[in-house]
Amino acid sequence: VGRYALLGIDLVGLGLMITFVSYAIRPFVPFAALGIAISVVGLTTLSLPEPSKRNDFEIAVLKGSVLGIEPLLEEIYKKRSSEEMVEQIPEGNKVVLFKSWGFQENHPVAIYLPSGGQKAAVYIPLDDNSPPNLDNVRHAPTRLLSPGKRQEGIRVFTAGSYLGLVPDIRKEGASVEDILRQVLVETTKLCSSVKALEMEDNIVVEMIHDQVWTMEDTEVDEMIHDHLWSGPEAHRILLGSVPTSMAASIVAAAKSSPVTIEKEEISPTRTVAHFVLWNGTSAGVGRGGVLWGN
Amino acid sequence: MERHERGSWQGRGALGKLSDKGNLLILSLSVLSFGLIILLAALGEKRITVYLPAIALAYFADTLVIRAKRRTRFDYLGAALFVVFVLSIVATVI
Numbered sequence: 001v002g003r004y005a006l007l008g009i010d011l012v013g014l015g016l017m018i019t020f021v022s023y024a025i026r027p028f029v030p031f032a033a034l035g036i037a038i039s040v041v042g043l044t045t046l047s048l049p050e051p052s053k054r055n056d057f058e059i060a061v062l063k064g065s066v067l068g069i070e071p072l073l074e075e076i077y078k079k080r081s082s083e084e085m086v087e088q089i090p091e092g093n094k095v096v097l098f099k100s101w102g103f104q105e106n107h108p109v110a111i112y113l114p115s116g117g118q119k120a121a122v123y124i125p126l127d128d129n130s131p132p133n134l135d136n137v138r139h140a141p142t143r144l145l146s147p148g149k150r151q152e153g154i155r156v157f158t159a160g161s162y163l164g165l166v167p168d169i170r171k172e173g174a175s176v177e178d179i180l181r182q183v184l185v186e187t188t189k190l191c192s193s194v195k196a197l198e199m200e201d202n203i204v205v206e207m208i209h210d211q212v213w214t215m216e217d218t219e220v221d222e223m224i225h226d227h228l229w230s231g232p233e234a235h236r237i238l239l240g241s242v243p244t245s246m247a248a249s250i251v252a253a254a255k256s257s258p259v260t261i262e263k264e265e266i267s268p269t270r271t272v273a274h275f276v277l278w279n280g281t282s283a284g285v286g287r288g289g290v291l292w293g294n
Numbered sequence: 295m296e297r298h299e300r301g302s303w304q305g306r307g308a309l310g311k312l313s314d315k316g317n318l319l320i321l322s323l324s325v326l327s328f329g330l331i332i333l334l335a336a337l338g339e340k341r342i343t344v345y346l347p348a349i350a351l352a353y354f355a356d357t358l359v360i361r362a363k364r365r366t367r368f369d370y371l372g373a374a375l376f377v378v379f380v381l382s383i384v385a386t387v388i
Contacts, residue, residue: 004316023342030335033345037327040349043371044323044357047364048316 002050011042058188065159066235066242073234075144076124076154110239111137111278112252112259113155115164120249121155123258124238137258158239160249169253176254180205180247190243201277202262203255205247208270240264244273251275315362322360327352343382350379 001009019035022028111123111132123137132153140153163169169179177196184191184207191207239245240261252259258278265272330348339345353375 007320029340029342029345030331032342033331033334033349034328036346037331037349037352040327040353040371040375041320041324044353045320047366047369047371048319049363049365 004045004048004050008042008044008046008048011045012039013042015039015042062159062188062242069156069158070234072144072156073238076126076156077234077238079126079144080124109237110260112245112248112261113137114252114256114258115161116256117165119157119161120164120252121161122158122239122245122249123153123155125153126151134258156239158245158249159242160246163246163249164253169250174254176203176251179250179254183250184243184246188246190246194247203251203259203275203277205244205251205273205275206270207243207247207273209243240273241266241271244271247273248275251277315360319356319360319362323353323356326356341386343386346382347379347386350375350382 015035015038017035018038019032022031022035109124111125113121113123121142123132123140125132136152137155140155141151142155142157144154145151163183168174168182175196176198177194180194180196184194191209193208195206197204197206235242235245240248241264244261244264248259248261255277259275260278261273262276263274327349330352331345334345334348353372357369357372
């Protein structure tokens with residue numbers, strides 16, 4: 001029996017007892033009303049879902065999957081890092097990551113692909129000379145080719161790769177915000193709340209993580225913060241922080257459209273991620289084609 | 295992230311628990327409904343049909359302001375309190 005259920009049962013029992021005594025045995029209306037009010041509070045408590053505890057096993061598995069692709073991401077990062085790809089601008093106590101696209105200004109760092117009935121990949125362009133198109137993106141290799149061979153991009157599989165295969169993600173009537181809440185708040189507990197705002201091809205997601213950090217659980221908190229919220233460096237730079245990366249996978253799956261992270265603002269208690277849906281052509285989403293235009 | 299920055303969210307302590315909407319709903323509903331009962335009792339009210347709408351109103355106002363997630367989509371308790379509210383008003387007027 002959960003905490004709310006126990007409290008609710010106790011309050012309802014106490015309330016009924018007070019009501020019975022003060023109405024039937026020794027009539028006193030204010031006490032009877034007090035008993036009813038206690039019962040109402042008890043029933044309200046019973047109607048609340050039990051507060052979910054963070055599952056450290058889930059967190060550990062998630063951390064493992066994030067670290068699993070880090071060596072590959074580091075290789076990709078080295079391959080691309082001839083010029084600065086991501087501008088990190090400290091703003092007070094937060095860091096704003098602008099994905100201002102490495103060697104050529106209008107290229108994305110990564111494209112989150114929808115699952116299409118299979119595990120979903122994230123495409124990372126390696127070649128700045130040709131803007132990515134959907135065919136190249138879908139058939140890109142999943143490993144780095146030997147240095148002599150030309151490679152336009154690579155597909156990597158992230159922690160959110162299988163989210164698109166969960167039937168609930170395309171459930172009728174479910175909004176992006178509902179799905180984000182279900183995954184990031186209720187299942188992985190990476191956030192305490194999530195809000196999503198959709199404007200045509202742009203989706204802004206605000207993730208609050210103030211409740212994730214508690215006094216009691218410092219070691220686990222540090223593990224989550226250092227390895228999940230900010231993520232290992234190459235992950236953060238190429239794919240965004242872990243919650244943002246998962247949110248991008250969810251948006252791609254829910255909208256059945258490729259997605260890029262336009263901007264990510266990370267502060268101690270709040271992360272705001274700006275996503276742009278890609279409509280399938282090489283020239284043109286969001287901001288008048290600034291990201292994709294030739 | 296620097297350690298000193300972590301203090302801003304580590305120091306929330308017990309008060310941080312109130313940021314959980316469920317806890318906040320229980321606490322505010324208790325304060326509001328018990329407060330109303332004490333107020334009505336202090337005014338010398340002796341009719342239960344006055345207390346019941348007050349409790350129902352406290353519930354509606356509180357759940358309207360604090361929109362905590364519930365187990366069921368339909369608010370059965372709210373519906374029951376609405377019926378009680380209507381019956382109490384009818385009984386008081388008639």
